[in-house]
Amino acid sequence: MNITLDDIARRAGVSRSTASRVLNNHPHVNPAVRERVWQAIRDTNYQPNHPARSLASRRSQVIGIVIPQPINALFADPYFPLLIEGIAQICNERQFSIMLELATTTTTDGNPYRLIGQRGFLDGAIVASAVEDEFLLQWLTRETIPVVVVGRITSHTSIPYVDVDNRYGAQKMIEHLLEQGYRRIATITGPMNIVAGRDRFAGYCDALTAAGLPVVHELVIEGNFSEQSGYNAMRTLLQCDPLPDAVFAASDMMALGALKAARAAGLDVPTDLALTGFDDIPLAAAMTPPLTTVRQPIGELGQSAARLLLDWISSAATQPAVQQVVLPTELIVRDSCTRSW
Amino acid sequence: MNITLDDIARRAGVSRSTASRVLNNHPHVNPAVRERVWQAIRDTNYQPNHPARSLASRRSQVIGIVIPQPINALFADPYFPLLIEGIAQICNERQFSIMLELATTTTTDGNPYRLIGQRGFLDGAIVASAVEDEFLLQWLTRETIPVVVVGRITSHTSIPYVDVDNRYGAQKMIEHLLEQGYRRIATITGPMNIVAGRDRFAGYCDALTAAGLPVVHELVIEGNFSEQSGYNAMRTLLQCDPLPDAVFAASDMMALGALKAARAAGLDVPTDLALTGFDDIPLAAAMTPPLTTVRQPIGELGQSAARLLLDWISSAATQPAVQQVVLPTELIVRDSCTRSW
DNA sequence: ATGAAAGCGCTAACAG
C-alpha cells in the first residue's frame, strides 16, 4: 500500500490534522512538531494523494487550456505553442498545473471535449482562440469555474477576455503600404467566424477608407489562417486584372502560402508584388525575403490570460478584477514590401 | 451545491451503487432501470466529480507528458508540439486526458516538476526527449505508474522507450554527401548528454569510417539543437582551413543557424558549402535553399509512445507487452547539398 | 439484478 498522511501522523506522534497543517504550511504549528512531521515525510518519501486533496479541499491547482481546433491542425501554426508557453510560465510560478483540452476529431454530437464538465477537476480554464463554436459558448456561460477567453468574442460580453489590437494593427500595416506608394492593395483575410479575422479586415478597411480609397470586392479573399488557404487565395488574386501591387495576408502562414503561389506564377516578391503578413511568427524573419508583418505578442497574451485567470481563482470572486486586457501590436518592417523604385 | 450521484439515485428511485453502475456502463443492470437513471442524469445535467472518482477507483484517465526543458526553450523547435500532437491523437481516441508537465525554470534543488510524485493523479506518463537528468531518471526507476520514454536512454534499460533510428539516419545522410563527392564533411552535433545527440554523431562516424575517411576533430562541434548553437558552431567551423565543403547539422534548427552564419560570412549554400539537417520540420522545406535533411516521423513517435503506454496501463501488468519501438528515418534530398559542378 | 456498507486519503470546522 501507499503511505498515507495517517502513517506520517503516527510516525511523528501527532494527529492527522496536524500533519495536514504542516503539509499545507498552515501557521500556528509548534516549530518542533513541524520539524518532526517534515522529518517523517522525508523519511518515508511520502507523496500526498492528489484526488483526495482536491476532493476534500475543492481545489485542484489545475487549469485547463481548451483549444477548439482539430488536433491535426493544431501545431501547423506556432501560435498555439507560443500561447501555451506563455500560460505555462505563469502557471509554473504559481504552482498550477496545466491540462491540455483539445477538441476530439469526431465533433459529431454532444461534447467534443473530455474535461469540460468533469466537476472538481479544473479550477479554471483558458479558451484559446475564440471560435464562435456553439457548444463551447453555451458551456462557457453555464460554467461555474472561472473561464477566460483568448481573443475577443462578441456574443457573450460577460466573459472576460484577453486580446491583441488586431484592428489597429492591420490598419497600421495598410497605412505603411500606402505610404510606400502601393495603391492596389489586396487582402487575404482570416476566417470570418473568428473575431480576429473580422477585426483585421476591419483595420484594412479603416486605412483604405481614411485614405479615400475604395474597398474593392475582388481584392478581398477569405482564408482560414492556414498556409494552404493562403496559397489558394493568392491563385485567385492572380486572376485579377490589373494585378494587385500589394497583398496583406492576415496571418504569416497565409503569407507563406501566398508567396509560394506568387513564385509559382513567376512573380517576384517584392519586385513585382509586395507581400505582408500578421503574427510575426519566427518563420517570418527567416523567410526569403524576410516578411513585413504585424507582431502580436503571443507569449504575453498567454501570460496575461493566465494572470487574469489565476488572480480570479485566488480571489474567489464571481467576477475577475479585470474584465478585459487588450495588448498592442507592432508593425515590423522587413524586405517583403520594399518598393524597388 | 452541485448535484451528486445520490441525487440521481434518489430521482431514479434506485440506490447509489446502481446509479454508479449505469454511469460506468456495467452490465447486469435492468434495461428499464438503466434508462431511468440516464433520464435523471440528462434531466439534471449531472456531471460526475472527477477527483471523487479517481479517489475511489484509483484510476484517473489522465496521463502526463513530461518535458524536461526550460519552458522558454520549449517551442522554439516544433519537435515538441508535433510530438504532443501525436500523443493527443491516441489519447483522444481512448478517452484519456493529457497533463502537460514542464520543468520549472528554477531547477535549483529537489523536484523541478509539480505532478511527478503527486499520487493518484496520473495513470501513466510519457517523458519526452530523454535527457539524462539525474532527478528524472531516479524518479523513473522509483515510480510505480507506467512510464515510457521518447528517445533511447542508455542508463536505465528496464524503462520502455520509443525512438527513431537516429544513428542509421545520420549514416545515410553522410553516405549521400559522400556520393555527391563531398569529402571534408563537418558536423554540428546535438548535446552529448542526450542519446539522440550521441547516436547521430555515431552515424556520422560510421559512414566516414566505412568510407575509409578519418573523423577530424576540428570538424566536430557540439551544439544543443537550438538555432543559436548552430549559428555559433558554424562561426567556429568558418575558422577551419581549409573550410569544410559540407556541414551536417544534427537538427534543422541548427542548420538554420548555420545557414545564417555562413551567409553572414559571405558564403553561399549550396555553391560554396553544402548544408544538411535532421528532423525535417516544416521550416526545412520552406527555407531558401530547401534543406536536405533526415525525416523523423515525430507524430508517429508520439502515437507509438501513447499506444505503448495506454496498452500497458489497461493491461495492468508490471511490464508492457512491447518494451521498445524503433521507427525508421528517411533521407529527404533537397537543394541545400546540390553540387554545382 | 440490486442495495448496504465500507472505505479511498485528505481537509476543515469546531472544540478545547
Add this chain to the structure above:
DNA sequence: CTGTTAGCGCTTTCAT
C-alpha cells in the same frame, strides 16, 4: 497550538 469529528462524491466488495 492540537486533536476529534465529519464529511468531500464516488466505486466496490459482499450479500441478497
